[in-house]
Amino acid sequence: MKAEKLKGHLDLLLLSVLSRGPGHGYEVITRLKVRSDGAFQLPEGTVYPALHRLEDAGLLASGWDVVTGRRRRIYHLTPAGEAALAEQAAQWREFSGSMARVLGAPAAPALATAGGMA
Amino acid sequence: MSGGTGDAPSDLIEDYLDRLLVSLSGSPRQVRHTLAEVEAHLRDAVAEGIAAGLPEETAQVQALERIGPVHAVTGRPAGLRPPAALLRRLTLTAALVGGAGFVAIGGAGLVGRLLQVLKGNLFMTTPFPPGTYTRADCARWLAGDPGTRSCVTAMLADHAFDYLLQAAACGLLGLAGLAAFLFLRRRWSDRATATALPAGTAEGLGAALAGVAAVACFGQAVDLETVQRGVGVGEPLSLGIAAAVAAVAFALALRHRQRVARLRAP
Numbered sequence: 001m002k003a004e005k006l007k008g009h010l011d012l013l014l015l016s017v018l019s020r021g022p023g024h025g026y027e028v029i030t031r032l033k034v035r036s037d038g039a040f041q042l043p044e045g046t047v048y049p050a051l052h053r054l055e056d057a058g059l060l061a062s063g064w065d066v067v068t069g070r071r072r073r074i075y076h077l078t079p080a081g082e083a084a085l086a087e088q089a090a091q092w093r094e095f096s097g098s099m100a101r102v103l104g105a106p107a108a109p110a111l112a113t114a115g116g117m118a
Numbered sequence: 119m120s121g122g123t124g125d126a127p128s129d130l131i132e133d134y135l136d137r138l139l140v141s142l143s144g145s146p147r148q149v150r151h152t153l154a155e156v157e158a159h160l161r162d163a164v165a166e167g168i169a170a171g172l173p174e175e176t177a178q179v180q181a182l183e184r185i186g187p188v189h190a191v192t193g194r195p196a197g198l199r200p201p202a203a204l205l206r207r208l209t210l211t212a213a214l215v216g217g218a219g220f221v222a223i224g225g226a227g228l229v230g231r232l233l234q235v236l237k238g239n240l241f242m243t244t245p246f247p248p249g250t251y252t253r254a255d256c257a258r259w260l261a262g263d264p265g266t267r268s269c270v271t272a273m274l275a276d277h278a279f280d281y282l283l284q285a286a287a288c289g290l291l292g293l294a295g296l297a298a299f300l301f302l303r304r305r306w307s308d309r310a311t312a313t314a315l316p317a318g319t320a321e322g323l324g325a326a327l328a329g330v331a332a333v334a335c336f337g338q339a340v341d342l343e344t345v346q347r348g349v350g351v352g353e354p355l356s357l358g359i360a361a362a363v364a365a366v367a368f369a370l371a372l373r374h375r376q377r378v379a380r381l382r383a384p
Binding site for chain 1: 148151152154155156158159161162163184185186187188190191192193
């Protein structure tokens with residue numbers, strides 16, 4: 001999937017990935033790839049400004065720890081982040097459900113007529 | 119510097135981190151933290167590549183391709199100097215130079231008050247020429263100075279008082295400006311704002327403006343001394359002294375700023 005398409009949903013994806021447990025940037029990207037079966041490929045660097053923005057907004061918090069011999073910044077969801085994730089996930093499910101219904105429905109006669117006229 | 123591969127000049131990861139360092143904006147702490155986490159990320163990616171059987175250089179290239187260009191990490195297009203940062207820096211410069219300037223005028227008021235005590239109101243201010251003021255003006259000035267019956271004496275006292283009052287008001291305004299400068303400087307301590315204008319711009323501008331003001335005021339004081347035999351010299355003289363002090367203070371601050379900039383230069 002193209003990175004541009006993911007940009008609008010990156011916050012939700014990051015919140016969702018971190019809802020499964022705290023993690024550092026590289027870990028977050030790895031989880032994102034694994035959970036999407038490799039479908040979500042984006043320049044990995046774009047994750048950092050998004051993580052920082054979410055932290056500034058109070059949806060994430062971070063602390064430093066040494067993991068596998070390297071000092072790393074570990075991010076975790078705050079209560080506000082959990083609430084935002086629940087709200088955004090509900091909105092996404094409603095949107096995707098509506099999209100699925102529209103895309104799954106047979107073409108409306110009016111649309112077919114309009115297509116024929118063009 | 120050690121001779122390890124991590125510090126070798128040809129290390130692609132080090133080159134990338136160097137470019138990232140000079141492109142990041144934010145407070146020094148934010149910059150350090152981002153740099154540290156991106157370095158950990160890149161080292162992880164390289165280690166993963168090597169573990170998969172790639173030569174180190176290929177693993178580095180692959181890690182850099184995956185993380186994307188520097189502007190992906192900074193979150194803004196490469197080479198773009200944010201107008202917001204420049205605007206902030208200009209605001210800080212205006213607050214510092216303006217604040218210090220108005221404080222200097224307040225200081226001129228203090229010098230003026232001293233001159234008024236030592237030399238009198240005639241030294242401080244020039245009386246209006248006869249015929250240019252009305253009886254009503256005289257009555258107003260005399261009402262403000264009941265201790266005298268001379269209209270000219272009362273007029274001089276009124277003018278001197280106005281000068282000192284205006285200088286005090288400017289001083290208070292200047293203190294408010296400097297307080298705003300200190301407050302905003304703490305709020306806008308990010309690197310982009312700090313580097314939006316060359317180091318020492320505010321100090322240099324302040325020194326130049328105060329220097330010009332000092333020369334102009336001293337020139338006027340000398341002119342009044344020679345042409346009017348000292349009448350009205352006090353105002354430009356006090357302003358000139360305050361401007362000269364401000365110019366010296368700005369020049370010293372500029373020298374300090376340039377020394378710090380030289381020490382920080384690579």
